[in-house]
Structures are given as C-alpha cells and as structure tokens.
Amino acid sequence: MTTDKDLSMDGQSAMAMFAAKGIDVTPNKDQGVVKVVKRQGVDGERPMMGDRVTVHYTGKLLNGKKFDSSLDRKEPFSFNLGKGQVIKAWDISVLSMQKGEVCTLLCKPEYAYGSAGNPGKIPPNSSLLFEMELLSFEGEVLTDDGGIIRRIKVKGDGYTNPNDGATVDVHLEGSCGGRLFDSRDVRFTVGEAEDKGVPLGVDRAMEKMQKGECCILHLKPKYGFGREGKPEYKVGPNKDLVYEVTLKDFQRAKESWEMDLNEKLELASGVKHKGNQYFKAGRFHQAIIQYQRIVSWLEMECGVGMEQQKRIQDFLLISQLNLALCFLRLKEFSHVVENCNKVIELDGKNEKALYRRGEARLLRNEFSLAMADFQQVLQVNSSNRAARAQISICQRKIREHHEQDKKIYANMFQKFAEYDAKVCRVFGHPTARGCSVNRTRVMEVNAFSMVA
Numbered sequence: 001m002t003t004d005k006d007l008s009m010d011g012q013s014a015m016a017m018f019a020a021k022g023i024d025v026t027p028n029k030d031q032g033v034v035k036v037v038k039r040q041g042v043d044g045e046r047p048m049m050g051d052r053v054t055v056h057y058t059g060k061l062l063n064g065k066k067f068d069s070s071l072d073r074k075e076p077f078s079f080n081l082g083k084g085q086v087i088k089a090w091d092i093s094v095l096s097m098q099k100g101e102v103c104t105l106l107c108k109p110e111y112a113y114g115s116a117g118n119p120g121k122i123p124p125n126s127s128l129l130f131e132m133e134l135l136s137f138e139g140e141v142l143t144d145d146g147g148i149i150r151r152i153k154v155k156g157d158g159y160t161n162p163n164d165g166a167t168v169d170v171h172l173e174g175s176c177g178g179r180l181f182d183s184r185d186v187r188f189t190v191g192e193a194e195d196k197g198v199p200l201g202v203d204r205a206m207e208k209m210q211k212g213e214c215c216i217l218h219l220k221p222k223y224g225f226g227r228e229g230k231p232e233y234k235v236g237p238n239k240d241l242v243y244e245v246t247l248k249d250f251q252r253a254k255e256s257w258e259m260d261l262n263e264k265l266e267l268a269s270g271v272k273h274k275g276n277q278y279f280k281a282g283r284f285h286q287a288i289i290q291y292q293r294i295v296s297w298l299e300m301e302c303g304v305g306m307e308q309q310k311r312i313q314d315f316l317l318i319s320q321l322n323l324a325l326c327f328l329r330l331k332e333f334s335h336v337v338e339n340c341n342k343v344i345e346l347d348g349k350n351e352k353a354l355y356r357r358g359e360a361r362l363l364r365n366e367f368s369l370a371m372a373d374f375q376q377v378l379q380v381n382s383s384n385r386a387a388r389a390q391i392s393i394c395q396r397k398i399r400e401h402h403e404q405d406k407k408i409y410a411n412m413f414q415k416f417a418e419y420d421a422k423v424c425r426v427f428g429h430p431t432a433r434g435c436s437v438n439r440t441r442v443m444e445v446n447a448f449s450m451v452a
Contacts, residue, residue: 014062014106014129015106017036017104018034018036018106021036022034022035022036022106023035023036023037023096025092025093025095025096026092026111027092031108032089032107032108032110032111033089033092033093033105033106033107033108033111034105034106035093035096035103035104035105036103036104037101037102037103038102038103038104038131039100039101039102040098040100040101041097041098041099041100041101041134042098042099042100043098044098044099045098046095046096046097046098047081047094047095047097047134047137048081048095048139048151048152048153048216049081049082049095049152049153049155050080050081050082050083050139050140050150050151050152050215051080051081051137051138051139051140051151052078052079052080052081052137052138052139052140052141053078053079053080053081053094053134053136053137054076054077054078054134054135054136054137055070055076055077055078055094055132055133055134055135056070056071056076056077056132056133056135057069057070057071057077057130057131057132057133058070058071058072058130058131059128059129059130060128060129060130061122061123061126061128061129062126062127062128062129067118067121067122068121076135080140081094081095081137082095082152082155087107087111087112087113088110088111088112089105089107089111089112089128089130090130090132092111093105093132094132094134097132097134098134099134099135099136099137100133100134100135101133101134102131102132102133103131103132104129104130104131104132105128105129105130105131105132106127106128106129107127107128107129107130108127109124109125109126109127112126112127112128113126113128139151139216139218140152142204142205142208143204143223145220145222146220147201147219147220147222147223148201148204148205148217148218148219148220148223149217149218150205150208150215150216150217150218151215151216151218152213152214152215153214153215153216153244154212154213154214154215154246155210155212155213156209156210156211156212156213156247157210157211157212158210158211159210160210160211160252161206161207161208161209161210162190162206162207162209162247162250162252163190163207163252163253163255164190164191164207164253164289164293165189165190165191165253165254165293166189166190166206166250166251166252166253167187167188167189167190167250167251167253168187168188168189168190168206168247168249168250169185169186169187169247169248169249169250170185170186170187170188170202170206170245170246170247170248171184171185171186171245171246171248172184172185172186172198172202172243172244172245173243173244173245174199174233174241174242174243175241175242175243176233176235176239176240176241176242177239181230181233181234181235182197182233185248186198188203190203190206190207190253191203191286191289191290191293192274192286193206194278194283194286197230197232199219199223199224199225199241199243200222200223200224200285200286201217201219201220201223201224201241201243202217202219202243202245203286204223205217205245206247206250209245209247210247211247211248211249211250212246212247212248213246213247214244214245214246214247215244215245216242216243216244216245217242217243217244217245218240218241218242219240219241219242219243220240221237221238221239221240222285224239224240224241225237225239225241226238256296256297259297261301261303261304261308261312264297264298264301265298265308265311265312265315267297268294268297268298268315271290271291271293271294272290272291272294272315272318272319272322274290275287275288275289275290275291275294275319275322276322278290279322279325279326284326284329284330285326285330287322287326288323288326288327291319291320291322291323291326292319292323294315294316294319295316295319295320295323298312298315298316299316313346316342316346317343317346317347317350320339320340320342320343320353321339321340321343321350321352321353321356323335323339324336324339324340324343324353324356324357324360325356327339327360328356328359328360331363333360333361333363333364334360334364336356336357336359336360337357337360337361340353340354340356340357340360341357344357349379349380351377351380351381351384354373354374354376354377354380355373355374355377355384355386355387355390357373358370358371358372358373358374358377358387358390359390361373362390362393362394362397365397367394367397367398367401368394368398370390370394371390371391371394371395371398374387374388374390374391374394375387375391378391
C-alpha cells in the first residue's frame with residue numbers, strides 16, 4: 001500500500017481526480033464519500049454490518065498534511081462495522097470494499113469530524129482524504145465459544161431487541177453443506193424455539209436482532225442440531241448449519257422490574273415445568289434458559305410474610321439445583337460449583353447441593369475438596385451410600401496421585417544422581433561428596449550455556 005505519493009496532491013488536484021474517477025458510495029448519493037479504487041480486491045464476499053474488519057489507513061487534510069496513519073505505527077486498526085466506533089465515512093466505505101482492495105476516499109465534513117473537528121489535528125468543517133486497505137473481515141461472534149457467528153445483510157430499525165419470553169415472527173432459511181432444508185415463516189417464544197424445530201443458535205441470536213434485520217447465522221453443531229442431527233430435514237449429526245433469518249416483528253416479554261412479586265411467582269411455576277420438560281428430553285441448554293429466568297426474577301426479591309418468603313426460597317433452591325444438574329450433564333463444572341454455592345448460601349445442609357458440588361470437584365480432579373463435600377453429605381444423611389462410594393473413589397484417586405508424585409520425584413532424584421556422577425568425571429572428584437560440594441558451581445556454569 002503506497003500512501004504519501006498518492007495523497008500529496010493539493011486540494012484542487014484531488015477534487016479533479018475524484019470528479020473524474022470517483023464513485024459515490026453514500027446510500028443517498030450526496031457525494032459525501034467518494035471512492036477511487038487503486039487496487040482491486042479479491043472477488044467474493046464483502047464485509048457486512050457488524051463484521052470485525054481490519055484495515056491499514058493514512059489520513060490527510062486537503063493541504064497534504066498527514067494527521068494519522070496506522071502504517072506509521074506499524075499496526076493495523078480493527079473495528080466493528082456499523083457500530084459507530086469510527087467516523088461515518090469509514091462505516092459506509094468499508095462496506096463497499098473487498099478483501100485486499102486499496103482505495104482513496106474523499107470525505108465531506110458531515111461524514112468525518114463535522115463542525116467540531118478534532119482539536120490539534122483536524123480543523124472544523126474539514127474535508128479529508130484517506131487511503132485505506134482492507135486486510136480482513138469476519139462475522140460478529142455472539143458467543144464466548146465462537147459457536148454462533150452473525151453477519152448482517154440488512155440493518156434493523158430501532159434500539160430494542162427481543163428478550164427471553166418474547167414472541168417473535170421470523171422468516172427462516174436453513175441450509176447445510178449448501179443444501180436448503182428449511183424455508184418458512186414461523187412464530188415462536190424466545191427460549192422455546194426448540195418446540196418449533198428451530199435450533200438453539202437461532203433462538204440465542206434473537207436477543208441481538210432488531211425489527212426488520214436480516215442476518216446470516218453460522219452455527220456450530222452445539223447450536224444447531226447437535227449429535228442427534230435432524231432426520232426430518234435429512235441433516236446428519238454434528239453438522240455446521242447456516243441460517244438466513246429475518247426478524248419481521250416481535251413483542252417483548254415483561255422485564256423483571258415490570259412485574260410484581262405475585263406475577264413472578266405465578267409465572268415461575270410454568271417456567272419451571274417447561275425447564276423440567278427440556279431437561280427430561282436432554283435439551284440442557286434450553287432447560288438452563290428457563291431456570292435462569294426464574295433466578296433473574298426472584299434472586300433480589302423479599303417476600304411479605306413467612307409463607308411468601310418460603311415460596312421464593314423454594315423456587316430459587318430448585319432452580320439453582322437444576323441449573324447445577326444441567327451444567328453437570330454439559331461438563332461445565334465451574335458453573336456447577338457456582339450454582340451449588342448459591343444453594344449452600346441459602347441452605348448450608350442441602351444434601352443435593354453438597355453432593356453435586358462434590359461430583360463437579362471430583363471431575364475437576366480436586367479430590368480433597370470433593371471428599372470434603374461428600375463427607376458433609378454423610379453428616380447430613382449418614383445413610384447416603386452414593387456419597388460413601390464417592391469418598392472411596394476420592395481416596396483411591398488421592399493414593400494414585402501420591403504414587404504418581406513418588407514416581408516423578410524418584411525419576412528426578414535418579415537424574416540428579418546421574419548428573420552428580422557426570423560432574424565427578426568432568427571435575428575429577430572420586431566421591432559423591434566431592435561432587436555435591438561443586439554441584440552449585442557446575443550448575444552455574446551450565447546455566448550460562450543453556451538457551452534462554
């Protein structure tokens with residue numbers, strides 16, 4: 001990417017070049033951002049709204065004065081497209097680029113820094129020149145594990161999104177390996193999309209979408225149809241899916257602060273039942289959504305009277321215990337411990353919480369902690385045979401661990417002995433005592449000859 005030479009022209013020459021070769025890339029064609037392509041990019045997809053893009057750029061005033069350059073810093077610049085993280089001209093122009101493309105941009109003040117300018121760098125109401133190279137782009141990652149990636153084809157309207165429990169009307173087109181297997185309009189409740197044959201990844205993406213938005217979702221198997229696949233769609237197990245989703249309309253569910261306590265308690269019973277149904281069907285992610293809704297409603301509530309307070313605590317205990325069991329099935333052991341701890345805060349002698357925490361700790365190889373949990377279970381219920389069996393397993397694991405340590409240290413000491421013998425030969429000491437006296441000296445010498 002060359003910069004200084006091509007941006008060194010005066011303002012009049014720049015205007016002439018853009019008038020002759022420029023393309024207006026603004027949506028309303030007001031000449032606010034005009035682009036001249038210097039090097040064509042790779043044919044294929046272009047960035048979409050929300051994508052994470054990486055660019056190199058140099059910015060100059062029309063008089064040729066440079067005010068910023070990623071090239072000078074020797075570090076590319078990354079941002080999320082269409083999120084207002086950069087000037088408007090960049091959000092617009094990068095949408096028109098292809099990977100590897102190099103272009104020059106002429107940006108009017110209203111698409112740059114406007115009447116305020118950028119004190120010390122850019123005067124008020126300045127048109128700016130940029131040379132930009134699009135190095136790479138990738139979809140917006142919606143989950144920590146990278147299982148859902150979104151690419152926005154059409155930006156939605158407004159600032160509100162569906163929440164858990166919202167009713168949504170969407171158009172779906174699902175494909176696997178390039179084969180379209182589902183195309184329909186469907187209405188479902190967010191958190192319960194499974195009931196309509198809609199995968200978890202589409203359900204979870206709803207909370208990020210706006211009315212009118214059309215996006216492409218790339219789903220890993222965990223967020224698609226998982227290990228079971230979907231025989232009715234002829235989708236096999238562990239398949240990546242691509243869904244094009246248009247959110248046509250939605251009705252938000254009431255937020256916690258919009259409901260009184262009686263309404264929350266009434267809803268909690270039905271939501272718990274729904275969560276139990278998902279759990280029994282092995283839909284642990286979907287069950288988690290339901291139990292977490294109950295916790296979010298009630299964890300900060302204080303009942304009026306003993307009876308109401310007991311109902312709140314019962315719902316919280318059951319929900320946290322069920323969450324722990326779901327996470328145990330999913331092998332997310334840190335979440336198991338977290339949920340069990342919350343139960344134990346409310347009920348320090350809760351047998352199920354102590355046992356499940358012990359299971360999670362055992363599976364995390366925290367044998368001593370696990371054994372302590374199972375011992376507490378026996379203090380609560382001395383006839384719990386499962387806890388006794390788990391204690392035996394912990395004791396065996398601890399012994400195995402100690403035996404393994406012994407072997408490691410035995411090998412280590414054997415190597416020390418061999419090292420001493422070698423030192424004796426090098427320095428001529430006939431006895432082990434003589435060798436040990438000089439071991440420190442030899443190790444210091446060797447330390448300087450080792451690769452850092």
